[in-house]
Amino acid sequence: MKRKVEPGIAEKGFIPLCVPHLSGNEWKYIKECLDTNWVSSAGPFVDKFEKMVADFVKVRYAVACVNGTAALHISLLLLGIHRDDEVITSDLTFVAPANAIRYVGAHPVFIDADYNTFQLDVDKLNYFLKTRTKKTAKGLMNKDTKRYIKAILPVHILGHCCDIESIMEISRNYGLPVIEDATEALGASVKGKFAGTFGKLGVFSFNGNKIITTGGGGMIVTDDPVLAKKAKYLTTQAKDDSVEFIHNEIGYNYRLPNLLSAMGCAQMEKIDAYIEKKREIAKMYNEKLSEIPGIGVMTKPYYCETTFWLYTIKIEEKEYGLNRVNLMKELQKHKIETRPLWQPMHLLKPHKNSPKTVCDVAEKLKKRCLCLPCSVKLAQKEQDFVIEKITSLQKV
């Protein structure tokens, strides 16, 4: 079979932010699904993909899901989080974890970000727990809302890890289980242990812009056989007898099809090379952009190995001459796609009444940060072009 060869990104006259790299066995494995008729939710690639992810992050079990948001939803159900509970999470994140908390009727409690690492600020988390909560016979009560806090859902953003060891210590001190949203941090680690494997449950996403993609997909990982079994059960319509259609619980159709799992297997074969490339891209940006006044480069947090999934700079307008919005517009004129960080959760309409710490740092990061092109297949000349433009736009 002849494949159409995609032209280089620059030849298309456009440098995208972060797009998939499909250079391995994706076609072969997907063709195998088509040839064998195993295209739907059953099939050998589902088990294989689960095993590949579990082996890669060194956990016992992985359960494939239709996407990362569904995987978060199921994880919350697995920990028994329900109506009127509270779940502590990051303020600076994509909206999915906050939404998933709301799907089960619970309320997020937003913790501000750390300026240097972008991740949940552990000092503010500690301060919140010390000053705003009370240990009671029924659990940890939020003194302001009188609701009970049932879990911590830290989000590892941009390819870095949260200070997860400190979060695990807090989890032990307060008896709060942890679900890690590691959707953006597959391959990042702390002292050799991977993001997503510290808490009771970890979640990955294989959305199009993630470090590996299945087009859309997600995964729950855990070392707990009971949770893993229940995760499979809940994501596959809670079938107690699949012949007689007995369902003793409300289940979900959150399965990842064999077709997409096939793509995941091909992508997992390349993950080490992809992470390596992301790190090279970050190194090059750091070397070239750190000289520019007013541009704060993205550095590795001291406590973790990062993948630099989405390379992000901080812009000081007074020194650089342009603010984030104007730099974005200027780069757009040169067909360079960039993206700001997400709106902090406490500012979003559906979540603005949720409890929170002071979240001024998340707001500052939102104002100042810009994510730069960092696709795995970003060519050297394309990166040089981006660097040249950012350099030439600085005030003289």
Ligand SMILES: Cc1ncc(COP(=O)(O)O)c(C=O)c1O
């Ligand atoms: C931090 C975070 N959590 C959750 C998700 C949800 O994953 P999905 O798009 O696979 O549902 C994403 C991204 O897409 C994300 O960036």
